[in-house]
Amino acid sequence: MTLWHNVQWHDDFLRWDPEEYGGVTDIRIHPNTLWKPDVVMYNAAYPDDVIHYTDIVAQSDGFMLWVPSYRQRSTCSTQLDSDTQNCTIKFGSWTFDGVSVDLNTAAPAADVSSMTLSHEWELIAADAKRKVVMYPCCPDTPYIYVEYHLQLRKIGKTQQADSAKAECVKAPVQGGVVNKPHALTLISFLFLAMFAHQTFLAAS
Numbered sequence: 001m002t003l004w005h006n007v008q009w010h011d012d013f014l015r016w017d018p019e020e021y022g023g024v025t026d027i028r029i030h031p032n033t034l035w036k037p038d039v040v041m042y043n044a045a046y047p048d049d050v051i052h053y054t055d056i057v058a059q060s061d062g063f064m065l066w067v068p069s070y071r072q073r074s075t076c077s078t079q080l081d082s083d084t085q086n087c088t089i090k091f092g093s094w095t096f097d098g099v100s101v102d103l104n105t106a107a108p109a110a111d112v113s114s115m116t117l118s119h120e121w122e123l124i125a126a127d128a129k130r131k132v133v134m135y136p137c138c139p140d141t142p143y144i145y146v147e148y149h150l151q152l153r154k155i156g157k158t159q160q161a162d163s164a165k166a167e168c169v170k171a172p173v174q175g176g177v178v179n180k181p182h183a184l185t186l187i188s189f190l191f192l193a194m195f196a197h198q199t200f201l202a203a204s
Contacts, residue, residue, distance in 0.1 A: 007037055007066045015062040028055040036066055037101070042090040042145060045073040083154040084124075090131075092145030098132065103144045105130050110148055118155075125151035 014034075018025050034056055052069040059065075076087035093101045110126035126148055133143045 004067060004069050005039065007039065007064075007068075009037060009064050010062045011035070011058075011064055012062050014058050014064070016060050018060050024060070026057055026059045029058055031056050031066060031068070034058075034064075036064075038094045038096070039091055039103075040094050041072055041074060042092055043075045043088070045075045085121075085152045085154075087150045087152075088147050089150070090145050090147045092143070097138075098142035098144035101144070103130065103146050105146055120155055121152045122155055123150065124153050125149065 011034075016024075031053065036056065054067055054069070057065040074087065074089045076085075078085055092103060105128040107128060109128055112123060112126060128146060128148050131145050131147055133145070134141075135143065
């Protein structure tokens, strides 16, 4: 699948008065020079294949916008004797616990209004849910992730090895206050996912 992360957050350390800088209200900054949320797909089958590592747009009020594009494969179980396939993808911070980054779903399901239709597979559900996990090692520390449950139905009756081309699925996620040593930042995330070429192998 091809995945766009539309990541938005506020950084109080990157605010300025446009009147003091010639009316400049926004600038573009290379992402390697700034702190940014480390939200990743937990159940990725392979490391990220970066398609386009875009600049971060910083606005004078501290609002930050970053929209990198990735190509990823997720691990999903398939039902070889069924015309319906289910896949759950999980997103969360790689290094911050739930005290530092509190992720919340911004909507109960992904927005599929701009999805490119497939002649082979129909996306019939893309529900979103916030999950909180407590581990024995850290009983007082929550770990939070957001998962999207995708359900696809094969168009037609033939069971074959095919590709699911459910593209342009908007998956909004909101975050909470992030405590980091050098800044206090409010983060919100909006994932624009393009689920393309997800292969389901049928029984031969």
